[in-house]
Amino acid sequence: MARTWPTLDLVDLALISSILTIGLFANHAVVITDCRYLLPAVWCFPFLIGHLYRSCRGRWSTLIGIIVIVLTIFNIKTSVSVIKKWKKPELIQQYSDTPPLDSLIKMLEAKNITRCYATFWLAYRITFESDERIICALPYNERYFYWPIPYKKEVDDAPDAAYVLTTGHFSFLNALVFQTHLQDQGISATIDEVGPFLVYSNFSHPASHGERVLSSDAYVLRESSHSGRSHFPGERDADSSLIFPENQGESQWLEVNFPAPYILSSITLFNLPKPLNIKKDVRIYIRQKTGENVTWRVLADEANLSFERLKFRNKHPVYDLFSEQIRFNPVRASGLIVELKQPYTTHVGFPKLEISVKDSDEF
Numbered sequence: 001m002a003r004t005w006p007t008l009d010l011v012d013l014a015l016i017s018s019i020l021t022i023g024l025f026a027n028h029a030v031v032i033t034d035c036r037y038l039l040p041a042v043w044c045f046p047f048l049i050g051h052l053y054r055s056c057r058g059r060w061s062t063l064i065g066i067i068v069i070v071l072t073i074f075n076i077k078t079s080v081s082v083i084k085k086w087k088k089p090e091l092i093q094q095y096s097d098t099p100p101l102d103s104l105i106k107m108l109e110a111k112n113i114t115r116c117y118a119t120f121w122l123a124y125r126i127t128f129e130s131d132e133r134i135i136c137a138l139p140y141n142e143r144y145f146y147w148p149i150p151y152k153k154e155v156d157d158a159p160d161a162a163y164v165l166t167t168g169h170f171s172f173l174n175a176l177v178f179q180t181h182l183q184d185q186g187i188s189a190t191i192d193e194v195g196p197f198l199v200y201s202n203f204s205h206p207a208s209h210g211e212r213v214l215s216s217d218a219y220v221l222r223e224s225s226h227s228g229r230s231h232f233p234g235e236r237d238a239d240s241s242l243i244f245p246e247n248q249g250e251s252q253w254l255e256v257n258f259p260a261p262y263i264l265s266s267i268t269l270f271n272l273p274k275p276l277n278i279k280k281d282v283r284i285y286i287r288q289k290t291g292e293n294v295t296w297r298v299l300a301d302e303a304n305l306s307f308e309r310l311k312f313r314n315k316h317p318v319y320d321l322f323s324e325q326i327r328f329n330p331v332r333a334s335g336l337i338v339e340l341k342q343p344y345t346t347h348v349g350f351p352k353l354e355i356s357v358k359d360s361d362e363f
Helices: 010-026 032-053 061-085 089-096 102-110 120-129 152-156 175-184
Strands: 113-115 135-137 162-165 190-196 198-205 211-213 220-223 253-270 282-290 293-299 304-309 308-311 316-319 325-340 352-358
Touching: 010 032, 010 304, 032 061, 102 120, 102 162, 102 198, 113 152, 120 135, 135 152, 162 175, 162 316, 175 198, 253 282, 293 325, 325 352
Parallel strands: 113 135, 113 162
Antiparallel strands: 162 198, 190 198, 211 352, 220 253, 253 325, 253 352, 282 293, 282 325, 304 325, 308 316
16 A cells, blocks of 8 residues: 655654755754764664665665664674773773873962862862862853853852963863963963863962952932933033934943042943944943043054953952953043943843053053
8 A cells, every 4th residue: 555645653743854854954053973863864864774775675675684784783882882881991081182280280279279260071089089178160151151150159259269271182172272362461370281181270360459449429320211311421410522423323321420430440331231342332431620621532543452352350350241341551531431322222231341450650
């Protein structure tokens, strides 16, 4: 009796699942480890081969039978080979990039390092194998960027925190990438090599020397309206001469007024729903007073305006995906405006502001 297709029998479901899996894999696969997403197609393969074998006659069924026998022998042989290799821990450690930690833990304890950062394959091992004498956290969630990380705040707050990295390829943040980030922001560190590990400690960031976070009680903060256009800061200030390059339109802004001038060195924005682009998304104005004249001006490229991937806190760099730090040449100002050219109205709320200042004129 002829079979009408499709009837959504087991073999039809297996065929549909295989086609969808292979199609999604072909469109989205990036690295070789993405092959694991082909597992549904692998599960369906025996059903499809079985149906094909029953549907064929003569030499075709014989050929399919021979192919199945060859694949079965191949799978048995490779399974035995894998079992033998698993009996050699040193070989598996090379594959998984998980070398022994004895020498590393001794070195960290000898330098009185009790808090550190390491990547996924390493952080939990250090905490466990040191019996929590050393608490280690991921610098950021390498896969799901905004998911919480165990021990992260405890390590962020520790002044002796170090980074323990390797040049292995099973991590988004390896030693070479980290060194590039340090160099880009002028951060130096002591580097100790312990077997395959590189331990970064004793960090120094000259740009943040003498810098402190200004208490929110030291200034008055005003935000733009969440809906519609508010009067842009300074538009009603009869004593100021505005130097605004264009109409602000529907942009959002944060205005800060100081009771007395401060030497500003960096600004940190929190509650951002996505990373900022310094050229497209942000404009910073400062208010300066000369005699009786009050002038607003834009901080531009000549002020070495830059976004910092690393935030230097508690004497060490910190990866913080929830904020953006904007650093510039220190400048004396009596007021400040941060304009976000594209409105940032999401579930995280309006962006929050942290201001860093220096107390000395020697900058």
